[in-house]
């Protein structure tokens with residue numbers, strides 16, 4: 001069995017893979033891949049997936065859960081178009097590649113983007129603090145977890161303005177207060193399911209208020225909420241597997257239990273990084289991500305040898321993002337503590353051999 005530390009598409013529980021594989025061959029007599037999305041058996045899958053999202057995240061009344069295609073990348077555009085109001089101005093926090101992607105797309109649809117903080121000066125290795133929020137903004141956008149750099153917001157300034165968040169890589173990893181947000185979006189493939197589906201959680205009172213002169217049907221969240229994610233063909237298989245994964249999550253203590261496990265996994269690895277003389281973390285300690293742990297060898301000349309060591313332990317997906325280098329251990333919900341222990345043991349052993 002491999003220990004998959006890949007940043008996405010994500011590791012999922014083995015039993016979810018097995019159930020998904022079985023449904024490819026037989027989902028009530030047909031393959032899940034050939035079933036009509038209008039068939040009552042599939043409509044039931046979509047409804048259950050939506051209900052399980054609400055249950056897992058304690059989504060309050062007055063919010064809609066929607067599954068669409070297009071990834072979080074289309075989410076950048078959908079967020080800007082749907083949240084645009086009279087100011088046509090919004091505040092963005094630039095914490096790296098995905099946040100800058102969101103900024104770029106907002107500008108393209110005519111949002112005047114106000115920079116509320118950026119960590120670009122230090123290669124995105126920290127989360128900007130002391131964020132000041134002007135009043136004349138339609139909304140505020142941030143990226144809760146920065147998958148590439150390994151930083152994460154551990155809290156966010158209170159504001160009365162509508163809050164929009166790209167939670168692609170930490171949704172379902174910890175408890176959140178959905179009522180703080182007008183819009184949450186997340187590509188499924190970082191912690192929820194296979195690539196292909198994108199999750200939106202939107203406050204109903206924010207729907208239908210866009211001031212954009214351009215709002216194609218597919219990009220209008222109000223339409224999708226009304227059609228219960230069935231306006232057009234949904235990502236049938238991806239939603240099905242996400243539903244299986246959410247069932248598994250809720251059966252195993254839900255997000256609350258996962259959060260404790262994720263803290264234990266992160267503590268184990270960060271403790272090793274901090275105590276091992278050969279390694280160091282890449283980002284500000286107080287902003288470290290529990291999902292994506294970014295670290296490096298102090299002596300890069302040892303990389304080839306370390307690579308051999310972790311590969312021999314059946315670890316995969318450890319190299320850092322091409323823009324950062326070094327190593328990145330992504331520890332999504334389905335990665336067991338025992339896999340983190342394997343990596344820690346490899347690091348300890350490596351330090352001994354290279355002392």
Ligand SMILES: *Cc1c(COP(=O)(O)O)cnc(C)c1O
Nearest residue numbers: 071072073098147166168169187
């Ligand atoms: C991966 C990722 C994206 C891009 O997601 P796609 O589904 O590939 O479009 C955006 N934001 C964050 C935080 C991510 O981790």
